[in-house]
Amino acid sequence: MADELSVRLAAVHARIDRAEAASGRPPGDVTLLLATKTQPAATVRAAVLAHRASGVTRTLLLGENRVQELVAKAEELADLEVPYHLIGPLQTNKVNAALRYADSVDSVESLDLAQRLSARCVDREAPLEVMVQVNVSGEPTKHGVDPSGAVDLAVAVAALPGLRLTGLQTVGANSADEARVQGGYAVLARLRDEVVTSGAAGTADARALSMGMSGDLEAAIAEGATVVRIGTAVFGARG
Numbered sequence: 096m097a098d099e100l101s102v103r104l105a106a107v108h109a110r111i112d113r114a115e116a117a118s119g120r121p122p123g124d125v126t127l128l129l130a131t132k133t134q135p136a137a138t139v140r141a142a143v144l145a146h147r148a149s150g151v152t153r154t155l156l157l158g159e160n161r162v163q164e165l166v167a168k169a170e171e172l173a174d175l176e177v178p179y180h181l182i183g184p185l186q187t188n189k190v191n192a193a194l195r196y197a198d199s200v201d202s203v204e205s206l207d208l209a210q211r212l213s214a215r216c217v218d219r220e221a222p223l224e225v226m227v228q229v230n231v232s233g234e235p236t237k238h239g240v241d242p243s244g245a246v247d248l249a250v251a252v253a254a255l256p257g258l259r260l261t262g263l264q265t266v267g268a269n270s271a272d273e274a275r276v277q278g279g280y281a282v283l284a285r286l287r288d289e290v291v292t293s294g295a296a297g298t299a300d301a302r303a304l305s306m307g308m309s310g311d312l313e314a315a316i317a318e319g320a321t322v323v324r325i326g327t328a329v330f331g332a333r334g
């Protein structure tokens with residue numbers, strides 16, 4: 096298992112390296128977030144250790160879609176000290192559980208959710224890192240705020256106490272049309288630029304763009320992704 100993970104990880108790093116070079120970005124510029132849904136903690140641990148053993152210096156993060164899975168794995172993996180991001184939708188009745196284990200909530204899609212997070216984080220020593228999720232594809236099955244409301248939401252979130260807005264997340268279009276997929280990533284980058292240049296409190300450093308998955312990380316990096324979220328290309332097809 097460890098060997099297979101090492102081989103797949105190396106292939107992913109090579110793809111990211113090439114995409115960084117193709118857009119004139121320095122090597123290691125893009126962070127690799129391992130999307131660990133359905134993978135047991137032992138497999139996630141093996142992947143983190145394989146990454147460390149490889150000597151690749153690229154920053155690594157872990158990401159979980161569902162709060163239940165985050166709760167089940169994060170404690171077991173805490174000794175690795177890899178930040179765990181919640182990258183899937185957060186129901187209000189799971190906010191407390193999420194906050195126990197998530198180092199960042201990258202899927203904020205409403206002001207109501209942001210206010211609930213803020214209320215619980217306002218007394219923390221360090222603010223909770225959050226991203227606003229945008230639905231750039233318009234696909235009804237996708238989570239996230241509509242692009243037309245994204246800047247307003249991001250500005251409102253950035254102003255809330257207890258939270259620190261780091262950037263925007265999206266799940267790209269589920270399409271074989273590469274131009275369409277990449278066009279969606281360009282939209283997210285433009286919205287990020289609008290947020291960062293808005294002059295509003297707490298927005299100046301919200302430069303992160305979490306976009307791109309196993310099938311389309313090149314298109315995302317070409318449009319400025321700072322984080323790519325990779326599941327199947329590292330762990331294999333989900334059963």
Ligand SMILES: *Cc1c(COP(=O)(O)O)cnc(C)c1O
Pocket residue numbers: 130132160182183266308309310324325326327328
């Ligand atoms: C599963 C998932 C990923 C990773 O997708 P792969 O195609 O397996 O690389 C990335 N982001 C989110 C939000 C996911 O749910």
